[in-house]
Amino acid sequence: MxxxxxxxxxxxxxxxxxxxxxxxxxxxxxxxxxxxxxxLAADVENGLKLSKQWCAACHVVASDQKSASVDVPTFADVARRKTEKKPLAAFLAEPHGKMPNMSLSRSEIDDIVAYIRSLGPAADDPAEPRKPPELPKNG
CATH class of the missing domain: 1.20.5 (Single alpha-helices involved in coiled-coils or other helix-helix interfaces)
Structure with a gap:
């Protein structure tokens, strides 16, 4: 045919x-x-930059930071809690306590969440922690 x-x-x-x-x-x-x-849109590097800009006055956000408020968790501490993305993003969108409302965009929140989570256990192997930078202790 x-x-x-x-x-x-x-x-x-x-x-x-x-x-x-x-x-x-x-x-x-x-x-x-x-x-x-x-x-895919979350940018860890931008999250670090935003964290230094908006969060470092109270939280230790990176290993090169020398001081922060005494009664607030470091970002490494938050990351070790294995906080899921959505609750952490919701907390940043609607701050509580003494945390100021920074009016962050959804993208900025996603970037900060990505940065915080990059300090914690590896997503693909919860038993295998990533090596976070050495952060100074509060207080």
């Missing part, structure tokens, strides 16, 4: 099936990328 005969027998159905398959695969890829976008 020649190509023209096959086209006549199948009509456009074979061609449309290929286009539909390509469309479904492309749609799946786009949806997967959109679903992963928040996780």
């Amino acid at each position: 020649q190509g023209n005969d096959a086209t006549r027998l199948l009509g456009d159905h074979g061609h449309m099936k290929s286009i539909r398959t390509i469309f479904l695969v492309a749609s799946s890829i786009v949806c997967a990328q959109i679903a992963c976008a928040p996780a």
Whole structure:
């Protein structure tokens, strides 16, 4: 059977099936990328920068910091608590206690959360802690 005969027998159905398959695969890829976008968007380095700018007056946020308030946890302490992303982000969005409302954007909150979590146990192996920088103790 020649190509023209096959086209006549199948009509456009074979061609449309290929286009539909390509469309479904492309749609799946786009949806997967959109679903992963928040996780991929978090920037640990920017989180460190924002932490030094907004949080270091009270918290020890990095190993090069010399002092902070006495009665607040260091970021390394927060990270060791294995805090999930959503509750930590919610806490930063709606600060409590003496913590000022910094009006951080969603992206900035995600970056700070990513930085804090980078100081804690590795996400892929909860039993294997990452080596956080040596942080001075409060008080």
